[in-house]
Amino acid sequence: MSEKVFVLGGEQTDFQRNWTKEGKTFMSMMREVLDDALEKVGISYDEIKRLNKENKVAVFVGNFDAEQYANQGHLGAFLTEVNPALFGVPGARYEAACASGSVALDAAITHIRAEDYDLAIVLGVEVMKTVSSSVGGDFLGTAAYYEKEAKGVQFPFPKLFGKLADVILERYELKEERFMDALAEISRINYANAKRNPKAQTRTWFMNKEHAMARGGDNNMAVGGRLCITDCSQVTDGAAVTLLASKGYAKEYAKKTGRKFDDIPRIKGWGHRVAPITFEAKKLESVGDKYILPWTRQTVKDAYKRADLDVKNIDVFETHDCFTSSEYAAISAFGISEPGKEHIAIEDGTIDFGGKKPINPSGGLIGVGHPVGASGVRMMLDLYKQVTNTAGDYQVKGAKNGLMLNIGGSATTNFVFILGK
């Protein structure tokens, strides 16, 4: 499949912005990000019109919960409000909780692979600052089994990922202090990386290891078992676009824009697995397995197999660090360490910005911010930047292949993509 689907780039909004405070909506966000993405990539609305005449362009919108946050559905059709060039362009909205961006990418990849379209516009979007954090926390609870895991629970997801931290600690018989230190280091790395990213939500926020270690109290409150504020990513308003293309179109595009075709990265592998939805069921199922999240590991393995690559070939990772515990578990899922030895990869600097296997040079969800439906598309965009050497101050030197893991729910929906040249 690595010769079928190409990534031409894209753009994201500044995740520090609060669109409600600006008096703007998800529609204005879609307009800005799409205009910016097309300008950056060098594709005009006239070109979209041309492709549309032959039914060779389509739109895939990743979004989790616009109905509740913005009182609006039918987002696939909403791009027609952005620009009349999109009249007639097939478009739909895709949803898989925090992996909504990835399921939109997956649909776009599938259509391009099937040679239905030459160009796919994948737009992830979420406006979340329309409600208070407790109301928003309740909305997010619908990504779990609401009735069993979220109803009447304040901030259900920190609690679910707090349970993941508990299971890691117990199952691998880790020393609590060492484990919590490793989680704090994950937090430190993500915030430090985000400082180099001009679109990151937290780029002006204060955070260091000392603060991440100082859990408890008013300034770093416990929100889910062992996990405190510094262990959590924070929701925000944001959108991201990536443009995917067929081989033929990518070749044409390279010629038109004076780029080298060989420099355009391609999707080399993918994986998609769904684990049992409740955390309790996941926990029970994984008893006896080396991996606490075996379906996450399986998704990574599927992607490696399809790409005919392994961890040794991957130069940079973008992972779903909705909480420090989810990034911790991802380290072994990627194969960077053995399960149970993740803390060593953290302690010895392997996953740090300058390490052998850097994770989240962008800052990840903890640093960049987590506009739920946009995160998967943002990760793909960041992989694109890394493998095309255009990530600016957060460029990982010499990155050729990148892998992203985007999860929905408590590691329920798992999506992995590998991008490289």
Add this chain to the structure above:
Amino acid sequence: MREIKTVTILGANGAMGSGSAGVIAAFGGAKVYMLARDVEKAKQGIEAAVASVKTDTIRARMIPGSYDADLEKAVAESDWVFELVAESYEVKEPINIRIAKARRPGTIVSTVSSGLSIGRLAKAYDEDGQKHYYGTHFFNPPYKMILCELVTHSGNDKKVTQALGEYLDKVLGRAVVYTNDTPAFAGNRIGFQLMNEVAHFAEKYADKGGIALLDEIMSGYTGRAMGPLATADFVGLDVHKAIVDNIYENTKDEAHETFKLPGYFQKLIDAGKLGMKSGGGLTKVVKHADGKREKFVYNIKTGEYDPYPKFDIPFIKEARQKIKESNYKAAMDVVKTASGFEADIARYFISRYISYSLSLVGEVVDTKENTDGAMGFGFNWVPASAFVDFLGGPKETIKLMEASKIPVPKLLKDAKEGKKFYELGEKLDARSLFKG
């Protein structure tokens, strides 16, 4: 990168002192001597610093002290002495003499003055001290407002300036803007020009809606979160007066007359009505017995407070709708083509703001990116250069200026058409500063 391990803050209990100390102790990881008139006040400053950056981790490295007992010892130990005492030569100069005596060679000393001459304050020091003396104009509250105007004077050493700028930028996370030692520097000179001239127009149009009308005309669709007169009310009319008086007395530029304080401002100041901090000024909010709050606005003609009016100005409504949809150029097209005196006023002030910002390049700052940064990061106003782009480029902007009889700055005359005029886009998305 310059290593700054120990810092002394003078004025540790003020909002700026404690906020700046919080930033230095947190981002900089420095040991900070928190000095105030007495130790109790300094201790309050430490708690305020902790609250401002929301981390208990800095408390242990903040040491309270008083000017009388601890200044010399703290200064002698420090790599940077940051003075934030009251905004007057009478207060600052004697304290500088004490700092100068206790300071080690190489120690940086800076002041947070928003208008005093840095060169004059530097005179308290020997040659090495003058070389290391700066204005570091932080904005309030320092953790959230990341602008720092780094004000240099003729006695500075470029290498030290560069090292300090790097420290402020890379370590403390400030958006550093370099300005020359001119009255009110860049941000306040531009910001208070607009605010004060808008205040004059409010008087001129007192019959048509006065203060409330002018703030409506200059509201979010012109690229600011708060109206200029609401801003004056927020900072305090006494502070406003101090800044515009200083600029009026010490500059002679094209906008000189606009810096004269309006008579009604003085009247309100004399009556102790200084703005929000004193319970009322240009506006006031009254809490009724049923708990409901009602906003009133000062009537310049009658001297009474009237209920705050609502306006229905069609072109403003239309422009706001376009901004709500992130259609900024269309919004500016509405402003450019609307008729009526309100639209004339809007065009006049948009032109004035761009023109005045760009006219200061060369005198106050070396490049327009510095004035753009000052207004974007310090005031949350759409920077002048970005406005040029939203208006459709230099030619269109010049047309607007000429129609409003505003001088066209050379920088704009020389600008290339068809090329983006705003160059800070990667650092500051100017679109985020328009409000729909």
